[in-house]
Amino acid sequence: MAKYKVIVSNHVAGNLLEYVEFISNVSIEAARQFVSDYEAILIRLEENPLQFQIETTFDNPDGYRRAIFSKWYKCLFVIDGSIVYIDSVVDCRQDNN
Numbered sequence: 001m002a003k004y005k006v007i008v009s010n011h012v013a014g015n016l017l018e019y020v021e022f023i024s025n026v027s028i029e030a031a032r033q034f035v036s037d038y039e040a041i042l043i044r045l046e047e048n049p050l051q052f053q054i055e056t057t058f059d060n061p062d063g064y065r066r067a068i069f070s071k072w073y074k075c076l077f078v079i080d081g082s083i084v085y086i087d088s089v090v091d092c093r094q095d096n097n
Contacts, residue, residue: 002046006084015089019073037069038089049077049084068092 024031055064055076067075076088
């Protein structure tokens with residue numbers, strides 16, 4: 001049974017669809033693996049989001065944590081009580097500055 005409720009913003013859901021579409025143009029199997037890896041992160045977040053490191057690549061007063069999956073993707077989230085809010089999924093190969 002899940003100890004935490006995970007909420008994914010509409011913006012993140014849209015980004016994930018874009019990533020899957022992009023990856024599937026290269027390899028359907030890679031797109032399936034991406035989805036599987038993301039689902040595994042969701043399960044781990046429901047069980048214990050504190051297992052993930054605090055994000056240190058920017059000034060982080062809100063206490064964002066990061067979960068890396070599928071080699072290149074970073075999921076940024078905050079924990080508020082028993083709720084985990086996923087605010088961003090980033091392709092770490094891109095320059096987001």
